[in-house]
Amino acid sequence: MEVAALIISGAVTLPKLFRVVADCYGLIELGRNFENDFGQCRLKIDVLQNRLVRWSExxxxxxxxxxxxxxxxxxxxxxxxxxxxxxxxxxxxxxxxATDNYEADRDPDAVEPKCMEAGDLQPAEKRLHTHLRDRIHHRLNRMTKHAGAVVNKAKWVIYKADQLGKLIKESAELIDQLENLWPVKDDYEKLVKADIEDVKETEVLKVLHEAARSVDEALAEKAMASLLPGAVNRNWLRKATLSEDGFLHVGNTVTNMTASGLVNESDELVIKGSSRMHIGNQYGHRGMWESK
Incomplete structure (x- = not known):
């Protein structure tokens, strides 16, 4: 894609500016060095684009x-x-x-590197990718009469993980500001619910929750809520590293009590020495603090 395709005059209307920016996310491809974590990287781009398009709606x-x-x-x-x-x-x-510079430095006689494709996704990832693309295209197609799509539809490739991570982080932070600038909470919640109401499979919901974290927290929370509807408590721990006498308890101990609607999440923990960590809720019982 030519960089000029993104240079927008300050005199254009917001719908036209938005459409150029939104379309450009859909033109991103990932190089083969993303092979080990292609699914999550591809889906984070989808989630990011969907969030921006949802904001416009x-x-x-x-x-x-x-x-x-x-x-x-x-x-x-x-x-x-x-x-x-x-x-x-x-x-x-x-x-x-960065893509242009990378490709310019490549040996002109070398075989052009292949990109990752949708066919490289795992089954649950592929179903979610298709679902998100359908949501995005449905919304954008309704906007076509107001603002045309990017004329140059050439794809562009991201080759480095740190470059992609930086783009996603910075874009998500700016969308945070857009949502805060126009606080239409009820509309956001309704549209987030619509994004996920057709996603029923547990495995797909898990993939969505992981992809949306730090990119679209509202969608991540909705995915988690859909995973365990009506659960007494919800405890989520991605990774823990324990050493020496460290002690970790994940789960609920509830005796003759009722609890609901509580969410406990942790991404990664390192527990050393005699430290103790409890994730969850414990009522009416000797706790981990008194004895192991």
Missing amino acids: AVDLHNNPRFNEDSTDADKEVKKTHRLLNEIGDHLRTAIR
Whole structure:
């Protein structure tokens, strides 16, 4: 993709600027060095693009007349929205330039490296990828009459994991700001629910929860809630490392009591020496603090 495809005049309307930025995420491909964690990386891009497109629907970007004025004539909130979307575009431009530089330095006689493809996804990952792409395309197609898609549809490749991680982190932080700038909480919640209501398989929900964490926390929470509907307590630990006399308890001890709606999560723990860690809830029973 030519970098020029992302250079947007400050005089364009927000719907046009948004469409260019949103389309560019859908044009990302990943190089073969992502082979070991391709599924999660591919899905994080999907989740990120879906979140941005969902935001535009929540604020009614293409129908609200406030958003259809040139940035030079817009009010303060709309001008800030222009700035945030342009910042997202800046991060995309940086990533595209890195791709151009990488490819320019490659031996011109070398075989062009192949990219990862949807066929390389695991079954649950592939089903989720298809679901998210369908959601994104459905929303974007409804917007076509308002703002055309990117003319240059050439794909562009990210070759380095740190480059992708930086792009996702910076983009997610800017979408946080967009959502906070336009606080339509009820609309966000309704659309997040719609994103997941057709996802029923436990394995797909687990994959979605992992992909959405740190990228789309609202979607990650909804996936977790769907995994264990109505559970007394929910305890989640991804990884723990124990040494010496360290002690860890994960789970619930409930005696003659009722509890509901409690969520306990931890990503990674390192427990050393005589340290003790409890994840969960314990009632009416001798606890880990009194005795092992």
